[in-house]
Amino acid sequence: MKPAPLAACLLPLGVVLQGSAAVALPKEPDLHQPAGTSCPKALATRVLESTRLVQARPEPGAPGYTDRLATTPLGWPRLQVWCVSIEPALPATTSGPAAGDAVQQRWQLAVISALQSWKALVPLALVADPEAAQVRIWRRLPPLAQDGTGRPRASHGRALLRLVAVERQTGQWRLEPAVEVLIGPGQRAEALQATALHELGHAFGIWGHSDAPGDAMATSPGPVPVLVPSERDRSTLRWLYAQPTAFGGPVVPPQASPKPADP
Numbered sequence: 001m002k003p004a005p006l007a008a009c010l011l012p013l014g015v016v017l018q019g020s021a022a023v024a025l026p027k028e029p030d031l032h033q034p035a036g037t038s039c040p041k042a043l044a045t046r047v048l049e050s051t052r053l054v055q056a057r058p059e060p061g062a063p064g065y066t067d068r069l070a071t072t073p074l075g076w077p078r079l080q081v082w083c084v085s086i087e088p089a090l091p092a093t094t095s096g097p098a099a100g101d102a103v104q105q106r107w108q109l110a111v112i113s114a115l116q117s118w119k120a121l122v123p124l125a126l127v128a129d130p131e132a133a134q135v136r137i138w139r140r141l142p143p144l145a146q147d148g149t150g151r152p153r154a155s156h157g158r159a160l161l162r163l164v165a166v167e168r169q170t171g172q173w174r175l176e177p178a179v180e181v182l183i184g185p186g187q188r189a190e191a192l193q194a195t196a197l198h199e200l201g202h203a204f205g206i207w208g209h210s211d212a213p214g215d216a217m218a219t220s221p222g223p224v225p226v227l228v229p230s231e232r233d234r235s236t237l238r239w240l241y242a243q244p245t246a247f248g249g250p251v252v253p254p255q256a257s258p259k260p261a262d263p
Ligand SMILES: [Zn+2]
Pocket: 008, 009, 010, 198, 202, 209
């Protein structure tokens, strides 16, 4: 049985993000690959059994909300360069704009805006093929999850982490975080962008929540949508990326699970 991915986060559906300013969304995303970046397609992927998060123990005085983060037994789940795919919009209909076109466009622009905010802090490259990406963003509402008391709880977004060994060049296996980011399309632009920013913060390694509502990674959204990482988000991320990790390095892949026998 495959290990279940770890999930964050559970912002409740009923939360309405307040805010009046219209969001200026870029028409032409600048998410070209940084020079020297390559995002080869995965030839094979094996999910590691050891996917679990453990409480980090940063040194006293570490910045931001680093004391609230989780890490993995293999080190911080982050890479020097991330390859990111976004679920494409469905092709427009020939009979004119479909009702869903505006929703899809709003979703795409919100996701790209959030990616641009993180790109200033985390090198990333946009790729068309999900097989070439470590972070895959999907336009869909996360399934119901359970809260701490076992009650079903809905959310607009969720990030799911698996730790994987990936063969990206023949015979060469690499340890990578693999993150599926689910973002439902049913919010207005500002709330969508805030949700995307938050979930992508998890994807890029911040597996924990801030206790301050002005941070992108706040446990509960405050009255104003957070559309760019705060100084605390930035210092937390800078600290995290300065820590040692095995991710991005070579790994001995686990044995492939045997194929079930034909009945
Ligand atoms: Zn979260």
